[in-house]
Amino acid sequence: MGTNLQLKQFDATRAASAESEVIRVEDAHKYYELGETRVHALRGVSIEICRGEFVAIMGASGSGKSTFMNILGCLDRLTSGRYLMEGIDVSKHGKNALALIRSEKLGFVFQGFNLLARTTALENTELPALYAKIDKRERRKRATDALAMVGLAERAQHFPSQMSGGQQQRVAIARALVNRPSILLADEPTGNLDSRTSVEIMEIFQNLNDKGLTIVLVTHEHDIAQFAKRVLVFRDGKIRKDDPVVNRPRANDVLKALPTLED
Ligand SMILES: Nc1ncnc2c1ncn2[C@@H]1O[C@H](COP(=O)(O)OP(=O)(O)OP(=O)(O)O)[C@@H](O)[C@H]1O
Numbered sequence: 001m002g003t004n005l006q007l008k009q010f011d012a013t014r015a016a017s018a019e020s021e022v023i024r025v026e027d028a029h030k031y032y033e034l035g036e037t038r039v040h041a042l043r044g045v046s047i048e049i050c051r052g053e054f055v056a057i058m059g060a061s062g063s064g065k066s067t068f069m070n071i072l073g074c075l076d077r078l079t080s081g082r083y084l085m086e087g088i089d090v091s092k093h094g095k096n097a098l099a100l101i102r103s104e105k106l107g108f109v110f111q112g113f114n115l116l117a118r119t120t121a122l123e124n125t126e127l128p129a130l131y132a133k134i135d136k137r138e139r140r141k142r143a144t145d146a147l148a149m150v151g152l153a154e155r156a157q158h159f160p161s162q163m164s165g166g167q168q169q170r171v172a173i174a175r176a177l178v179n180r181p182s183i184l185l186a187d188e189p190t191g192n193l194d195s196r197t198s199v200e201i202m203e204i205f206q207n208l209n210d211k212g213l214t215i216v217l218v219t220h221e222h223d224i225a226q227f228a229k230r231v232l233v234f235r236d237g238k239i240r241k242d243d244p245v246v247n248r249p250r251a252n253d254v255l256k257a258l259p260t261l262e263d
């Protein structure tokens, strides 16, 4: 009887953790074929990431960070191994199914902001919702909300050339949020930004994560990684370290101590 109850409790715990698991990668290998040569970019990566986590990925250039992000983002496929997103094995999905998952479940932010130049902040933000065939009114509403979330409600009608780098990156974040993704993937989102602006971007990420959004972010900067809750270090296509961040700073507090342009 006692054993039975324990077993039941164990099952319940396991079910709960499976439910909260957004990403599960099992023994992932990725080879790139380049003419005669083969690059072994991922060499047996296994990891689980749960809902509400905020993970930073670090590691030397060429260690496989972007390759891994492209897999997580369903932009590329594994050579071997499995990738389950929200319990669904997407490693066997074809191109169309992957495109649908990208549109519905994933938000992307890159180092270059990739905004359309002749298009306003609002229209840039709307784009993924347009592709997802969401009707015009709902699209507008969602884009307006997303811009407000990144503190750019007042800049909706500005063109990229009329905004600072930090503001452009915030538009890119709003655009990534407009389809209400389960996971936000960011590959060096602060790579082109000065240090204060970088911390401002991390403040937005921390706020979004507080609201439950799962975030995976690649960065070369140790100080930026510390704003996450967990840090992975890649080396030679493998995860060499996986540690929780202790005494995680709040970007909001760090900003108070940083000089502003006016100082
Ligand atoms: N499309 C590709 N074709 C062939 N080889 C590739 C391709 N993309 C990446 N590689 C190789 O795979 C390895 C991992 O590259 P990846 O871009 O994942 O590194 P990274 O950790 O993101 O580096 P960085 O910090 O410079 O962005 C490298 O050896 C790289 O040269």
Ligand SMILES: [Mg+2]
Residues within 6 Å of the ligand: 065, 066, 067
């Ligand atoms: Mg990279």
